[in-house]
Amino acid sequence: MMKTLSFTRAGLGLSGLRLSGLRLGAAALPLCLALPALAADPAGLPGGQPGGQPGGQIEEVVVTARQRAEDPQRVPVSLSVIGAQRLERAQIDGITGLAAHAPGLAVSDPFGRFNPAPAMRGLTQPGTGDEPSVGFFLDGVYVTGRSSINLFLNDLERVEVLKGPQNALFGRNSFGGAVNLITRKPGEAVEGYLEGTLGSKDLREVQAGVSGPLVPGKLAARVSLSVKDYGGFYDNAAGTDPEIGSEKSSAGAVTLRATPTDRLEALLRVSYAEDRDGQPKGYYLATNCQPRLAGGLPTGAFSQYCGEIPQSSGPFAANAQATGFTRDAWRTALTVHYELDAVTLTGISAANWETNEFNRDDDYSAALIARAGQQTVRKDFSQEIRLTSADRGQALTWLAGASWYRFDNETERRNQLYYLGQTTPGGARTAAVTESWAAYGSASLRLPLDLTATADLRWQRDDKSFASSALNAQGRPIVLDDDWTMLTPRLSLAWQALDSVMAYASVAKGAKSGGFNEMASIFDDERSFDPERNWTYELGSKTSWLDGRLTANATLFWVEWKNQQVVAASAAGSVNNFYTNNAGRSRSKGLELDLQARPLDGLTLGAGYTLTDARFVDYADPDYRDIPAFAPDGRIDGKVLPRQSRHQLAASAEYQAPLPGGASGLDGFVGGEWLWQSRQYTENSNLSWIGDIHTVNLWTGIDTGRLRLTLRVKNLLDDRTPPVAVRFSQPTPAGYQRAWLATPGDGRTWSVSARASF
The missing domain is CATH 2.170.130.10 (TonB-dependent receptor, plug domain)
Structure with missing residues (x-):
């Protein structure tokens, strides 16, 4: 196996890199191939070499x-x-x-x-x-x-x-x-760990895992358990439960690994998870611009929020009827690998069950105005079988597979409008079934001049049915079914210029299945939507230098997105009227960089950066046809797609070394990371946005190899920028009205962890 780096997001500053825009013309394409020249001279980098293990060992991945x-x-x-x-x-x-x-x-x-x-x-x-x-x-x-x-x-x-x-x-x-x-999989060695964490905001967490052989050489097992209780960053101003933003989780898993022969391996994993979360964090902002037009004249009712979404530190409240989010899930998977002389046969069988319930105080206050709820029972089953050729340096390698998948999803809306005197929750019940069959394959051919051509192809058919207790225009329950067939190829050509330098170009088709809309207040012809598709073109390079102490990878991408699934507001009603339709075409283009370095033993640096320019190319939003900025047709061509940042950066550094004058085997470590994303528009109009988010996390501690003590501070700068805001309908005693729902940002927190390994 070739020595390389673990892409563990060790960080590297990009202070010398200024990217405010991107034009992907012919002059920009050589960037991916020029990066190796930069990497060959690490002095030209602002810092960085890939993460490895202390003591000079480079981790194999x-x-x-x-x-x-x-x-x-x-x-x-x-x-x-x-x-x-x-x-x-x-x-x-x-x-x-x-x-x-x-x-x-x-x-x-x-x-x-x-x-x-x-x-x-x-x-x-x-x-x-x-x-x-x-x-x-x-x-x-x-x-x-x-x-x-x-x-x-x-x-x-x-x-x-x-x-x-x-x-x-x-x-x-x-x-x-x-x-x-x-x-993690069980192995032949007996090993395990136990970790406990205490922190601010009532954070308590325990994790444990142990694995080892039951029958040496034939059967091994691993057991893991995790329990987390986070009290939530904000208290409930109503002075009662539920807590605001609290999260409680318990999860356990048992994995058995059987190797009865040198050719056969079977992995059985059974896991259970239980989640008990409180009321989600949130606050409403009243609309402040773009009054609706009637006959070309303003009506006085604002339809949009304009400007940056402001920060809020509360107080936040919820009434006791809002119990939050609960989830119970069982997951079972059996994976079998059987090695023949020239191929490996793989089978993956899985069965999953989940029940969850969501009860949100829809007005985000202590008053009894409205509650939004949903109960869900879902189960899915899948079977996949695959043949993979052994790679022994021959010209042609390949794989071929087939899969079957079934998903049953039953939901019951449990909304309650207290302001209308509703005494019990109610809403539509739906039952949806998805059944999917697929066949796929891949073939890679090694060509002269160190070129490798790869062709992948998948055929997939999805059958979906949908039944709802909601009534259509004829007063009958809604029953729908449809099916879609999708062919999704991927072609790539890679050039291994040096043993540690690869350049590649690829084109791939993406497809996302169609489906049905379950909201009550929409027209019959808005009930279903078709698959969406994209063609993605990439040009990239992957390079490794200085015996694996430095990697520098880059990708340019261009995405043409058609038959786009977007959210619209139906004119059939003002509540429960959001639905998905196919009405947009967009384009996304950008640059991705992944730099890692290890200039000194024990010091890891690195960075990941993405520049994304994603915009609507052809879309008329029906919800904007009667507001001044977009009347009369609601066209938003050229607007940036919402809820994505133009710039994202993850940079970090960590240093571990023996403590001066310390006992043998006692190391100290210190590390930190800077996570940054630029503004995100909240919705298609681009009239409102959340600001840049800067998160600085630090950690330090001591490590003996078997015992580790870690002190962490998350969000050191106490950045409270809201991470997300969405267009919504706010319930009031007078009825629902358009508003923006924002999620407050968590502030600074700290924690201490102790971990014992054996």
């Missing part, structure tokens, strides 16, 4: 970005890898934390861990619908549903963030990219 084990520096895909050490040092235990450390990935979560909206390279997630634009996979198994992907992350070996469409090999709506969560 293998990724499965293309469904086979590979050196990440030889994979013609833009990817970031966050290793176990970075996950632990930065206390990353959810997907919003992952996004901050993997520029290009953005996660909006205005309602806490319920229904987050992940996006990659500006390909934003519509505010409705249950399928995300980025596919999440846990040990190769698709994580179904938006309210499931924000799971409590624990006992992970690494996280792979693949940028750009991954439909060809992964499918399952990996339209903008894919995130692979890889858990």
Whole structure:
């Protein structure tokens, strides 16, 4: 295996780099190939070399970005890898934390861990619908549903963030990219750890894991357990439960690894997770501009919020009827690898069950005005089988596979309008079923001049049905079904110019399945929407220098996004009237840099940076046709796509060395990171935005190899910029009115952790 770096997001300052815009013409394309020249002269860098282990050892890393084990520096895909050490040092235990450390990935979560909206390279997630634009996979198994992907992350070996469409090999709506969560596996050595954390805002957390052989050489097991209780950054001003922004999670897993022969390996993992969260943080802002027009004249009712979303530190309140978000989930997966003489047969069987309930105080106050609720029961089953050829240096390598997937999703709306005298919650009940079949393959051919051509292709058919107790215009319950067939190719050409320098070009098609809208107040012809598609073009380079102490990777991308799924407001009503339709065409282009360095033993530096210019090309928003800035047709061509930043940067540094005069084997360490994202527009009009977010985290401690004590300070500068704001409807005693719902930013927190390993 080739020595390379663990892409653990060690950081490097980019003080010498000024990027305020991007033009992807012919003159810009050589940037990806020019980066090796910069990397060859580390003195020209403002700091940086890739992370490794203390004492001069360089960590070996293998990724499965293309469904086979590979050196990440030889994979013609833009990817970031966050290793176990970075996950632990930065206390990353959810997907919003992952996004901050993997520029290009953005996660909006205005309602806490319920229904987050992940996006990659500006390909934003519509505010409705249950399928995300980025596919999440846990040990190769698709994580179904938006309210499931924000799971409590624990006992992970690494996280792979693949940028750009991954439909060809992964499918399952990996339209903008894919995130692979890889858990730790049991081995032959007896090992384990126990870690406890105490911190501000009533933070208490315990994690433990132990693994070892049950039958040496034949059967090994791993058991892990994590419990977290975070009291929430803000108190409930009503003086009662629920707490504002609190999160409680418990998770446990058992993994068995059987190796009855040298050719056969079977992994069985069963896990259970329980979440109990309080009322999500939030506050309303009244609209302040763009009055609605009637007959060309203003009506006096503002429709928009204009300007930067202001910070707020409360007070925040919720009544006792808002119980927050609860979730119980079982996940079971069996993965079998059987090695034949020239191929490996892989089978992945999975079954997952989840129930969750969300009860939000819809007016975000102590008053009894309105409550929004939803109960969900979901289960999914999948079977995948794959043949992968052995790579022994021959000209042709290949893989071929097929998969089946079924998703059953039942929901019941439990909204309650107290101001209308409603004494019990009510709402539509829906049952949706998705069944998907796919066949896929990949072939790589080594050519003269150190070129490798790869072709991937996936055929996928999705059948969906939808039944709702809501009544249509004819007074009958709504029953819908549809099916879609998608072909998603990917072609790439890689040139291994040197053993440590690779350049590549690729083109890939991404597709995200269509679906149905469940909101009550929409017209019948607004009930369904079709798949959306994109073509993504990439030019990139991956380079490694100084015996792996320095890596410098760069990618230019261009995305043409058609039949875009966007959120519109139906004229059928003013409440529960948001729906997804296909009405937009957009373009996203940008630059991704990944720099890592290790100039001294024990010192790791690095940075990840993304510049994304994502804009509407052709879209008339029906909600803007009667406001002055966009009347009479509502066209927003050229506007920036909402909820994504033009600039994202994750930079960090860490130094570990023996303490002066300390006992043998006693090391001290100190590290920090700067996470920055530029402004994000809150919605399509670009009239309001959240400001730049600067987060500085620091940690320090001592390490004996078996015992480690860590002191952390998160958000050292106490940046309270709201992380997200969305267009919404605010319930009032007089009825619903247009408003903006903002999420307050958490302030500074600290924690102390003690970890024992054996």
